[in-house]
Amino acid sequence: MPRHPTTAADHSAPPPTASAPVQVVENNLLTPVALSSISLHGAKNTRRSLLDHVFNPLVRESASADTTFGDVLARLSIANQKLARYDIFKEDSIRVFISEAQEQPQPGLHLDRTNLDVSVSVKEKSRLVLSAGTDFGNAEGSAYTNAVIRNILGGAETLSVNASTGTRTRSAYNAVFSTPVNGNPDLRLSLEGLRSSTQKPWASHEEQLTGANLRLAYLAENGDSHALAYSGVWRQLTNLAATASPTVRADAGDSLKSSIAHTFTRDRRDRAGNPMLSQNGWLLRTVSELAGWGPLRGDVAFCKSEVEVSGAVPVLSRAQGGLPSGISVGGGLRMGVLYPLPTGYSLTGPAQPSRINDRFQLGGPTDVRGFKQCGLGPHDGTDAVGGDVYAVGSVNMLLPLPRAGPESPLRIQLFANGGRLVALKNESKAKDGGGGGAVLDSIAVVNGITSAMGGLADGLPSLAAGVGLVYAHPVARFELNFSLPLVQRRGEEARKGLQVGVGINFL
């Protein structure tokens, strides 16, 4: 039986040094208890039904006779983490107060156990947040304004409206409405409408997108994340440069992509220290997309699949007794295939070859360093026209700077990376003498993909190696590298000398 009836438990782990209240809690972990009441304070705009999803399991599970104080604490901790993941309450505002029930319990009920009153207090985040700022994406900087309306209907629904303009994205507008499914903060359904206009100087055009997507995202308890999304996007390739190549001109105009995509991420990187400088652990990501086939319709039909694996191993310092030395060896491998499909339900009908806005692009400071943005793969004139199959790999070694030491976000980087980006070619086209827009029969697709796969291993991959400086800012990672291309194909655009990279995801 708790000697001090009132104690406070935070949802965060108790500090290692046991203070007096913690001692009290520890002494009573095995005490049988029953819940007399739970009250929540401060959730003015939140629906009761949402909160029921959090606290009903707690009440149900704590009804059995063998419930101990420790069980209640553990379940409260789970409930609090759930509350925090709704993203409608202020961080660190969630407080739990447990006290012995003041009122006498109903006769005949739990007389053998200590009855507890649980009181949870929260502070809601402000419902409307307006913000503006700058953002770093991969190889792009942008300025944005953003309005977020939280908890619109009281069920942790969020509406976010964005407008941004950047170095490459001329303008982008989107609005996302997102809601937890069945009160589960780890399963969210969101509906997004978007409109954007992005310059693609490596292929002499601008792409305008108008569309919507519906997305179901699930975060598993072990940290794996799954996202299943349907998207319908009207793409318009327009504003071609005067020097645009015939390949780009042939793909100018409109197309509708209607696709479902699944993304799986298993992130086991140690990001506790610096999220942009992981020197331990691994990451697996797969993206699969099916467009245009069967009921999806649309103007393009293909199946696209990508796999990425990367990881790093720390080199421990013997002098410091196995503590991190700030040195690590890492590597990454990424592969992708775009397989053209016939539209409709057939699997063997004629398929349209891929368009430039569906094909993969490779090269640049965030994937294959030492090459220009989209510098790898087939080029028509000066335009990077992309490929249907690719494989890319990198190895690197990170070393702390002599004076700064392993704690600083600065590292020296030695790297070598290379890859191949190969287009599916139409072997029967020579016979037809046909121009663009030729269709492929299923045999030609199989042959084309097989020979493109073979093309990956045809000779050495296009390679570059170099040395550089990494600065891992919490918002983005900055790299300044000196690199030299070792192997390349004619038409591919390598970069000799210095190259600056800013981004979130580096290979």
Place this chain on the structure above:
Amino acid sequence: MSNASTTTTTTTTTTTTTATATSSSSPSTWRQAMPVPRPLQQLFDLVPLITYSANTLPARSPSTTPDQLPTLYVFASDEDARFGAPSFNPSCLKWQTYLKLAGVRFHITPSTNHASPSGALPFLLPARSSPTDSPSPIPSSKLQHYALSRGPTPPPQLTSLRLEAYQALLDLPIRNAWLQSLYLEPAHAALLDELYVAPASSSGWIRASLRSQLRRAAEAEILRTSSSPTAAVADVDAVYAAALEAFEALAGLLAESETGWFFGAAQPTLFDASVFAYTHLMLRYLGPAEEEKGSAQAPFVPARLGVVVGCAGGGELEEHRERMLKRVWGDPPVDREGVRRSIE
């Protein structure tokens, strides 16, 4: 046309990705300020150690034409493009006809306004001398010069003072009537879809959006050039009446000529091509409705511009169109199965 895409010459080099000691957006000033040190330059000259042959282009890339012919980008169906058949767009057909009159040999390829440097078709892309060069496209405004300088049989150039006045008939009343009839008449909605909307996308949503864009653009164009530009709605009857008058005037002009070509030219000129571009398309696409064909008592519908053209000057313009068709396309072209396809 609508969805007019204007070209921009913005080629923003982003600071996030590009910074190098060897090349930059302004190489001359950069180099002068920071010349590459000699040992570094020697290192740069050593790499890449291996250079393989170029990657092959994707399957959708237009193959480099083995016969080294330029390509005229026009509105056309895939099949028509394969046989070099007349385009269904008046402006494209005008230049296609003129280049053929001049004896220029070229391929045609179906395209959209988005592909054009000026935002409108047609344009001519010269043949490439090597797979890596990207020749500049020739917009329609420079095609006459191109045909005169490159064609083996350059058509005569007209110097008549009246040319401008008659050209204005084509550019205003006849063009407006074409826009009104094809884009805005409900009777021709299916035709408009078939020619301009359906090829863009299979999606109903995109088609509906493009259709309304096309209609709005046509309407705005007619209003802009009509007699009362402040009016909110064009006077449809006036549009067709003006076209009827214009065709009669053209038929009268043609009747004056002894050669069968406008202004008495010995050979067909650019003006013949311009007239043919409208008369051919009106006769082919905007003729009498199926059920009215062959019936003498068919009611006169002003939107049926093919009928208007056929009647003008007692058939004078229709005969001109036949002469042009025979002269430029010769006998009906032969398709893959060896069947003679009628252009009609």
